[in-house]
Amino acid sequence: MTFPMTDTKLADRSAALSVAMPVLTVAVVLILLPNLFGSNAMISTLNYLGTMAIFALSYNVLLGQTGLLSLGHGTFFGLGGFIATHAVLRFVEADIAFPLALIPLIGGVGSFALGSVGGWLASGRGGMPFAMITLGLAELVAAAATLFPSIYGSEEGVSMDRMDLGSSFGLSYGPNVDIYWVIAVWFAICAGLLFFLSRTPLGLLQNAVRDNAERVEFLGFSARRVRMSAYAIAAGIAGVAGSLAALNVEITTVHALGASTSTLVLLMTYIGGTRHFFGPVLGAIVIGLMKIWLSDISPAWMMYFGLMFIFVVMVAPGGLAGILANGRALVRSAGFAPQSPILAGIAIAGGLSVAGLIIVIELAYRAGLDAAKGAEISVLGLPLNAESGLSWATGGVMLIIGVIALRPLLDRLDGKRHAIAQAGGAK
Amino acid sequence: MGIEVVTFSVVNSILYGMLLFLLASGLTLIFSMMGVLNFAHASFFMVGAYFGFEISRRVGFFPALVLAPVAVGLLGALVERFGLRRVHKFGHLGELLFTFGLAFVIEEAVQMIWGRSPQDFQVPAALNFTAFTLFGTGYPAFRLFMLVVAVAVFAALALLLARTRIGLIVKASLTHPEMVSMLGHDVPLVFMSVFGVGSALAGLAGVIAGPVLVTQPSMAAALGPILFVIVVVGGLGSLAGAFVASLLIGFIQTFAVAINLKVADVFGLIGVTQPPAAFGALLSDIWNVSVAQVGPVIPYLLLVAMLMFRPMGLFGKRA
Numbered sequence: 001m002t003f004p005m006t007d008t009k010l011a012d013r014s015a016a017l018s019v020a021m022p023v024l025t026v027a028v029v030l031i032l033l034p035n036l037f038g039s040n041a042m043i044s045t046l047n048y049l050g051t052m053a054i055f056a057l058s059y060n061v062l063l064g065q066t067g068l069l070s071l072g073h074g075t076f077f078g079l080g081g082f083i084a085t086h087a088v089l090r091f092v093e094a095d096i097a098f099p100l101a102l103i104p105l106i107g108g109v110g111s112f113a114l115g116s117v118g119g120w121l122a123s124g125r126g127g128m129p130f131a132m133i134t135l136g137l138a139e140l141v142a143a144a145a146t147l148f149p150s151i152y153g154s155e156e157g158v159s160m161d162r163m164d165l166g167s168s169f170g171l172s173y174g175p176n177v178d179i180y181w182v183i184a185v186w187f188a189i190c191a192g193l194l195f196f197l198s199r200t201p202l203g204l205l206q207n208a209v210r211d212n213a214e215r216v217e218f219l220g221f222s223a224r225r226v227r228m229s230a231y232a233i234a235a236g237i238a239g240v241a242g243s244l245a246a247l248n249v250e251i252t253t254v255h256a257l258g259a260s261t262s263t264l265v266l267l268m269t270y271i272g273g274t275r276h277f278f279g280p281v282l283g284a285i286v287i288g289l290m291k292i293w294l295s296d297i298s299p300a301w302m303m304y305f306g307l308m309f310i311f312v313v314m315v316a317p318g319g320l321a322g323i324l325a326n327g328r329a330l331v332r333s334a335g336f337a338p339q340s341p342i343l344a345g346i347a348i349a350g351g352l353s354v355a356g357l358i359i360v361i362e363l364a365y366r367a368g369l370d371a372a373k374g375a376e377i378s379v380l381g382l383p384l385n386a387e388s389g390l391s392w393a394t395g396g397v398m399l400i401i402g403v404i405a406l407r408p409l410l411d412r413l414d415g416k417r418h419a420i421a422q423a424g425g426a427k
Numbered sequence: 428m429g430i431e432v433v434t435f436s437v438v439n440s441i442l443y444g445m446l447l448f449l450l451a452s453g454l455t456l457i458f459s460m461m462g463v464l465n466f467a468h469a470s471f472f473m474v475g476a477y478f479g480f481e482i483s484r485r486v487g488f489f490p491a492l493v494l495a496p497v498a499v500g501l502l503g504a505l506v507e508r509f510g511l512r513r514v515h516k517f518g519h520l521g522e523l524l525f526t527f528g529l530a531f532v533i534e535e536a537v538q539m540i541w542g543r544s545p546q547d548f549q550v551p552a553a554l555n556f557t558a559f560t561l562f563g564t565g566y567p568a569f570r571l572f573m574l575v576v577a578v579a580v581f582a583a584l585a586l587l588l589a590r591t592r593i594g595l596i597v598k599a600s601l602t603h604p605e606m607v608s609m610l611g612h613d614v615p616l617v618f619m620s621v622f623g624v625g626s627a628l629a630g631l632a633g634v635i636a637g638p639v640l641v642t643q644p645s646m647a648a649a650l651g652p653i654l655f656v657i658v659v660v661g662g663l664g665s666l667a668g669a670f671v672a673s674l675l676i677g678f679i680q681t682f683a684v685a686i687n688l689k690v691a692d693v694f695g696l697i698g699v700t701q702p703p704a705a706f707g708a709l710l711s712d713i714w715n716v717s718v719a720q721v722g723p724v725i726p727y728l729l730l731v732a733m734l735m736f737r738p739m740g741l742f743g744k745r746a
Contacts, residue, residue, distance in 0.1 A: 129663070135652060136730040302535050305531070306531040317521065369543065
């Protein structure tokens with residue numbers, strides 16, 4: 001896969017401004033958030049999103065920055081959580097007043113060390129073999145974890161009380177909002193470190209390995225070491241995220257190590273967009289919120305994740321961040337006005353097909369998995385019935401009309417853009 | 428361990444190994460073709476089991492044995508034509524991610540249609556008898572039937588690839604697609620067919636495994652990683668390697684379940700009956716580990732060991 005090297009150009013343009021602006025924005029947003037959303041439920045949502053954002057950022061060191069597809073990144077999230085949990089338990093046992101806010105440092109360093117070992121095993125080759133090995137290592141750790149109940153707990157996991165270490169930094173760690181501040185500061189630290197990494201020679205070498213590993217070898221660098229470094233760094237930051245999750249929910253189970261965690265971070269990062277630094281954060285927020293809210297209103301939420309992922313893979317490899325960036329560039333360009341009627345048509349046809357698809361999927365869930373809940377169902381405000389042909393036809397027709405209408409509209413958009421480009425060239 | 432346990436375990440190991448090879452052979456062919464492992468391969472296996480269940484419920488098991496793999500093969504061909512071929516331009520990472528997403532969606536779709544609980548996929552009445560009795564224990568005929576089907580498919584596939592013109596074109600398309608297309612063969616069609624046939628083989632494995640393994644939504648996720656271990660251990664792209672590795676994993680997993688031995692028993696032989704208290708809880712964990720518990724771990728240990736000492740796998744080419 002080839003990626004345009006926009007990052008380095010951006011740095012050349014106005015380094016100071018491009019670094020200062022995001023830093024200020026992130027700081028202001030982090031401070032404002034708990035004041036805007038004060039309720040306990042919202043704070044705990046924010047805590048979840050914060051840990052997932054750190055986790056997704058760490059994953060993008062592998063996927064976006066070094067071009068490595070890891071299928072076992074959840075391992076280090078889980079291991080970080082277990083290290084943090086056991087650290088808290090040990091410090092309480094030994095009566096050492098270690099500040100709770102610094103526990104993620106232990107989880108991060110521990111995961112970094114384990115990640116160095118894993119990286120040594122996994123990073124001989126990139127691409128396909130790398131994906132296989134990470135999958136194998138993750139399965140190995142997950143399968144082995146069940147053999148050691150004294151470390152990983154049995155089904156109910158290992159729990160701790162975050163208040164047992166006492167207060168530090170003026171926080172008692174009782175209320176969720178105290179944990180929010182810990183997560184916010186760690187998010188700022190991790191995001192800052194990873195952003196800094198992406199500008200260092202090592203970060204650029206990782207990009208080079210992503211784009212052409214063979215050439216990197218010819219330049220005298222070891223692609224293996226570069227991959228190893230990316231793997232270990234990603235593992236370390238994932239360990240911080242896992243530790244924060246452990247502090248937030250006060251329990252860690254073997255499921256945190258499992259395939260579902262690894263899948264979740266891949267979905268978040270890729271849907272968010274791997275080519276923009278904050279794409280994974282966007283993905284973590286969107287997918288995290290969907291996971292929390294959508295799972296209440298629809299049994300099909302996992303299905304929507306999967307379809308969204310396939311859509312992004314097939315149509316928009318830049319992810320949500322790529323779509324936003326393209327959209328912004330389009331709106332600012334001179335060619336936007338003549339294109340806008342076609343774009344509106346595409347939006348309508350796309351919306352129609354998505355609505356049709358949602359209706360069909362919701363009806364299918366009601367006819368299959370959730371048949372016990374009765375045939376009556378309300379989808380997008382429409383009263384429907386899973387046993388009525390009319391309901392199915394409504395969704396099916398919307399989907400088909402939308403898809404049929406999209407094709408000529410997309411062709412016309414291409415033609416229009418071509419014409420605009422030619423007119424621009426003629427000037 | 429008595430001689431009867433060994434005998435039955437050997438038969439079961441070969442059976443399980445051949446079943447794994449039905450899946451691994453398709454996966455390996457598709458890998459040689461696209462350069463990408465198909466994550467959804469175990470999902471096609473699962474879809475095969477569910478299709479087999481639905482069809483055998485309506486028209487009987489033996490029609491299902493033909494119809495379900497055909498349906499799964501068509502599904503696979505459609506996936507190649509309208510999915511994989513379109514993401515090809517994004518490179519291997521795009522293809523890999525596509526099959527990953529597909530596996531995710533198939534698992535959800537199966538739950539959407541059939542629910543989360545296991546299906547009651549029964550062994551057909553015609554094959555529900557004891558094939559032979561050895562050491563006073565009967566061996567089910569259906570298991571023998573599974574073995575026959577798996578070996579027959581293996582032989583047919585080997586003959587097709589080695590002895591026919593079709594096999595020649597397929598093998599040539601894997602290594603020299605441009606040249607084959609110069610000679611007037613439709614290479615994209617060959618690829619679509621290979622993908623379809625590979626999926627159909629997975630579907631067939633699903634139909635014959637459905638009544639023995641449990642037909643449930645987690646069966647793909649349970650088998651998928653094992654398949655990857657097989658193709659990596661055997662050597663990526665090597666059919667012979669996949670065959671040996673399938674049998675190897677079959678033996679390891681079957682015998683791990685059959686051996687009733689704990690770490691504590693081994694120490695019991697030398698007279699140590701209690702774990703030394705000095706090493707604490709971790710040692711007492713290890714003390715209580717049985718071979719059956721270690722069974723699921725061994726394939727992955729094998730994978731890691733293989734990658735450390737022989738990264739190209741048993742029969743793979745040096746990278």
